[in-house]
Amino acid sequence: MSAGILELRRLCKSYGAVQAVTDVSLTMAGGEFLTLLGPSGSGKTTTLTMIAGLAQPSSGGILLDGQPLDPLPPYRRDIGVVFQNYALFPHMTVARNVAFPLEMRHAPRAEIGRRVGRALEQVGLAAFGGRYPRQLSGGQQQRVALARAMVFEPRILLMDEPLGALDRKLREQMQVEIMRLHRELRVSIVYVTHDQEEALMMSDRIAVFNRGRIEQLGEPHALYDQPATAFVAGFLGESNFFRARLLETLGGECRLNGSDLHLRARAGADLPGSSGSAVVAVRPERMRLLAPGAAPSENTVQGTLTDVIYLGRSNKYIVRLATGQEVTAVEQAVAGRQTPSLGAAVQLAWQASDAIALADTPS
């Protein structure tokens, strides 16, 4: 299977007055697993639809292996698509469904049989060729859709929330399976999901979509550790946010002041200049729960413990600050350790390198 190189150039799509996708540009490496992640209505599926050729961009271009796709109708693009609801043909058997793209390409009969057999084997459904889609479970239908989209060796594979309809256990199983197929077949995949855990787990790179734009594009750990915007910090994993005024920025680090707050944090990518308002994002697992301190010092907040949630391997603490804001901290559960009782005054502290200051944009 070939590993197509996809390039989006300033892609825009508007429906009347509604701007669904704005200025989306990215370049995929061959064989890459790229995820478009975002809340519903953020433009990720619209982008996918344009790559497939089922919708026309209002402006901008799409290139595959250096060739513009825009003049090609969907049936000449050689792009495999796995649809959210599988879109299996209900009047055809599993084998006929998988054979369909090969028949459309006028492949010889013997070759069709061989390739259909191999594709069904790859998804573990070799024995199910004679069944009809409705006789299969959701997970099996998903596999058929996958086999059908791969069997003609598309230049690139698009998947639109393919696991959205499956229950949790099956979803995890299919995630592993899709990753295995990606590795074995070396196919380029563009994967759309709103599930950030799924994105973190499966992707080589993630493009975070918000309001029709890419907020950030990068490797999962980079997005998690170095969110470029407050939206990314909030959407990918959990973050505590503190509003503050920027005092100064020095060598990638900055100092900020909030109400009863003295903060020191890494300067985020979108931080405007060296003054103005900003938000500081801190991951719950980077916060330490301490006994109340004497004087307020840097990167600490005082509050009241309002909830302790036992998560097995860890404990989640909810602390209410004097401002009314609730802050979440997650700590490894240590056997025998006494946790503070509910209602106790506590202090949360973190390191400057675990905090990142970002522009205070409405999201």
Place this chain on the structure above:
Amino acid sequence: MTGLRSDRVWAGLRAAICVLVAIYMIAPMIVVVVISFSAAAFLHFPPPGLSLQWYRRLFATPEWTSALLTSVEVTLPTGLLATVLGSAAAVGLARATFPGAALIGALLMAPMVVPVIIVAAAVYTLFQSWDLNGTLLGLILAHTLLTLPYVMANVRSAMETVDRQLENAALTLGATPWRSFWRITFRLILPGILSGLLFALVVSFDELVVSLFISTPEVRPVTVQMWSDVRGAVDPTISAIATVLFSVSLLLLLADSVFRRRRGSDAAGGLVP
């Protein structure tokens, strides 16, 4: 316990009502069918004896046989024409994005709701200037107009059950829009199209009012022949032809229910080859 008993009472009552309504609806038909096998020379129920004489008379009388033939010559092309045009219109309108699509759809359904007598008068007047009254072609065109809505209603509801994503999937898999339609959409709405065809055949074969206006003694479908017959001397021949008509309609409706049954069991699952 009382709940269970009242349930049973209700179930019994429901069954009784169904049987009574069925008898009410079928009884006149049964009387006609029985009389058609009568040995008597007049309409009398119950008949004094049984014979096939009225069927012999029916098929030996040129007026009846030519009328039956005319009916077949009108009904078959009508069914075909109405099915092709109605299906095309239904598919087009279901996927339509052009302005006025809803209006066109409503206009095409109009013959079903406009009083038949008005349609008949209008068609008669129009055909008068086109010289189509008293021709096979005129009957076929008029019947097509009347039966088109039945096909459209059937095919449109079939189209609504077809997921548009299936056509999109076919496109991404390499099918042109044309092939995508024939291989996917058409196959899925085929039961609706056949159902529409059967309805068109039944409606055309049984149509009287418009045919009455535009037919002549030379080109006269069987319903019009019956109409003029019952106004003259009445003998059991009329019940024989009624029985023939009844059987044709019954067969077509049975065929339709078989189609529906097949489709239903398909949807329900089971190990179908």
